[in-house]
Amino acid sequence: NAGVTQTPKFQVLKTGQSMTLQCAQDMNHNSMYWYRQDPGMGLRLIYYSASEGTTDKGEVPNGYNVSRLNKREFSLRLESAAPSQTSVYFCASPSPWAGYGYTFGSGTRLTVV
Amino acid sequence: AQSVAQPEDQVNVAEGNPLTVKCTYSVSGNPYLFWYVQYPNRGLQFLLKYITGDNLVKGSYGFEAEFNKSQTSFHLKKPSALVSDSALYFCAVRSNTGNQFYFGTGTSLTVIP
Numbered sequence: 001n002a003g004v005t006q007t008p009k010f011q012v013l014k015t016g017q018s019m020t021l022q023c024a025q026d027m028n029h030n031s032m033y034w035y036r037q038d039p040g041m042g043l044r045l046i047y048y049s050a051s052e053g054t055t056d057k058g059e060v061p062n063g064y065n066v067s068r069l070n071k072r073e074f075s076l077r078l079e080s081a082a083p084s085q086t087s088v089y090f091c092a093s094p095s096p097w098a099g100y101g102y103t104f105g106s107g108t109r110l111t112v113v
Numbered sequence: 114a115q116s117v118a119q120p121e122d123q124v125n126v127a128e129g130n131p132l133t134v135k136c137t138y139s140v141s142g143n144p145y146l147f148w149y150v151q152y153p154n155r156g157l158q159f160l161l162k163y164i165t166g167d168n169l170v171k172g173s174y175g176f177e178a179e180f181n182k183s184q185t186s187f188h189l190k191k192p193s194a195l196v197s198d199s200a201l202y203f204c205a206v207r208s209n210t211g212n213q214f215y216f217g218t219g220t221s222l223t224v225i226p
Contacts, residue, residue, distance in 0.1 A: 031212055040122070042203065042218035043157075050212060058213075090156060101147040101205065102214060104156040 003027070006091050006105035013081040013112045021076040021108050023091030031094060032074040033102070034058075034066065036087040043090065049074050081112045115140045117206050119217035126194045127225050134189040134220045136204030144206050146187040147214070148178055151201040160202075163187060174198070194224045 004025045013019055025032060030051040035043040045058030049068040063085060065077045078085055088109050092102035116139045126132045138144055145164050149157040161172025168180045178189045189202060204217040 033214075035216075040218060043216040045213065048213065101145075101149075101159055101162055101207075102157070103159070104149075106156045107154075109154075 003095070004091055004093055004103050004105040006089075006108055008108060009106065011108060011110050013078075013110065015082060015112060017081050018077065018079050019081065019110075020078075021089055021091075021110075023074045023076070023105060024072050025074075025091075025093040025103075026072060027093055027095045027103065028071070029093045029095065030071070032068070033092045034064075034074070034076045035090045035092065036060065037090060037107075038087050046076065046089075078110075081110075083112045086110060086112045115206060115208060115213075115215045117204050117215050117217040119202075119204055119220045121220050122218070123221045123223070125223045125225060128196055129193050132191050132194040132198070132222065132224070134202050134204075134222060136187045136189065136217060137185050138187060138204070138206040138215075139185065140206050140208045140215075142208040144187075144208065146178075146180060147205040147207075148172065148176070148187075148189050149203045149205065150174075151203065151219075153200075157203060160189070196224045196226050198222060199224045 007022045033048040034046040044060045047066040049055045052071045055066050067075045088107050091105040095103040118137045147162045148160040151157045163170050163180045171177045202220050205214045207214045
């Protein structure tokens with residue numbers, strides 16, 4: 001089935017290390033989103049891309065960068081990881097079988113030690 | 114400003130009893146309202162949506178939600194709870210004039226056998 005694919009599923013980083021979270025969607029939609037989920041805080045938008053070639057900051061962009069490589073792919077980069085970035089990260093994109101709400105990836109559980 | 118409130122962090126209900134998970138929203142323009150469910154270590158899954166039309170909408174797994182414009186609410190309901198309904202539930206809203214979704218902080222539902 002078409003949907004949103006995220007990699008990796010789990011990652012442990014040391015403080016100061018960098019990594020890139022990958023996201024790909026095959027629903028042919030223009031917009032893609034990166035959220036982080038923390039207990040008691042729900043989902044907070046980090047960055048989004050309304051279309052290929054554009055990106056915009058969300059609610060909590062500090063410490064992150066993004067790249068909209070093409071219509072399918074939207075990556076999230078942590079240049080210098082901090083313990084405060086320990087979280088579960090979700091990529092999302094609108095889809096017709098979610099009523100044009102979001103279809104979410106399965107998430108990346110990141111721990112920064 | 115757009116926002117979603119889920120006033121209850123935790124809801125406990127006995128199996129077989131009706132359940133309600135509350136959601137209120139604030140949005141400019143007409144709201145598009147969604148409910149998502151998250152099972153442990155999984156991504157969010159679409160349950161149901163309200164865009165326009167009948168105020169009572171039916172979704173997956175026997176869930177339904179009632180849109181109340183005067184109370185700006187969109188409570189999730191089910192007539193008879195199952196143990197397998199135990200999960201984290203998120204309400205989300207989008208304005209009909211924008212692309213961005215806003216999520217509540219989530220309500221943890223526990224159905225007691």
